[in-house]
Amino acid sequence: MTDDPLPPLRDVIALHGLSPRKALGQNFLLDLNLTRAIARRAGDLTQTDVLEVGPGPGGLTRALLAEGARKVVAVERDARCLPALAEISAAYPGRLDVIEGDALKVDLSGHLSTPYRIIANLPYNVGTELLVRWLTPDNWPPEWSSLTLMFQREVAERIVAAPGSKAYGRLSILGQWRVESKIVMELNPQAFTPPPKVHSAVVQLERRDTPRYPADPAKLERVVSAAFGQRRKMLRQSLKGVMPDVETVLTGLGIAPTRRAETLTLEEFCAIARAI
Template structure:
């Protein structure tokens, strides 16, 4: 159990992040998709979206030089588990741990292989500036966990990915990712962050998404994933064409099945509501 909190604000007592990077000759590794957020105003804003954090155990993925880590601890998180693959930044954050009152634990590991539910007691939240190259894969892992182990997620993605998570039917970004996420959680974009706010700047803007579990998450995510993969794999085709292979696999009369669910076989997948995809899944034996 973490010990009592340290006094004061870490942002006010620790060296500036830019100084830390320069003094330790640290730089972003493109292979790991690293782009550092050094602006305290932004990291504090991200941490505030996860509030209240008093008594909450937070998993942070890819802390880098530790700006968001500082903001989470300054926002009174009971504990922050900083999961960092890069040994350089794992060591840098470990050096910060002694001044956090025992509330910071650094784990050098690939976050895709970490069982957060085992590493942290409840209540748990995940707050992270996710690496661009694996952010979507991490999100899918967390929303398909059974049972869900998190109480809230505040995640930064490329703006395009954030839009795909939160998209509504009829929007160009609407597809498989939106349906899976919105079958488990409410999701909205809290704010956008321009590329120039990062060091080094990425080629695209970013956005912060807030996800909270639904009271009754949809239970059949595996089949929902299979269905939406078939539907959106050929998104410009009508359902009567794109779902042929799915119907055959599950011994369904495709047209009768769609019509029994009140869905026009000539409809295109991007026009269906999340609930309509769920109804299709629920009627598969």
């Protein structure tokens, strides 16, 4: 861990004219004490590479480097932020690579040593899509070892939600089947510039090398999507298109066909997927 040698973020933003853009889902976190607290939630970074998406003016980037990250690869689509990030790179020689581009499209092969960590204050407009991609790679275990991500609190609560709660859904299954997930930090809107209309939370997701319960990913996705796609309907109706004789299959698994998706445990969803 080192002291940050760079100017305050407010000065950097003023110098480079970096007013946040709503179209890019930008809400800058300027308090370096908070960004370093987020970096520490990810654990010891001294022996690992880190992928950061949407660094903006570099508040979290600076924290990751100051907390000892071996190397940070930052993907930023807003060209206005590149000069500020270049200044950070100069202050930490050889430890920051900045890639200009869309994180949904950029090819990161060759940039990171595996397993790496992903740590990011994700842009609100692409955060959930990125998370789903990271949780559903073609091969498991993935190249990353953990995800430390900031979301709207509502999204964070969906990731860790338990059966029976209103937040429980498809994202809960994805966030708990092959990873250990927990909310490790909450932030109020006033921590950001501009303040968003919602509270935020940081979720820590630690990779499991094997899923919590066996199931084919594609079949589990079919079951979960169908069940929560019609979550107000009983399973005998919502899963009708997924398998023939749905009531017989569910009864054989000890699952009442009259139950609804939000009452099923992860283990039960995996059992249904195995029965297809």
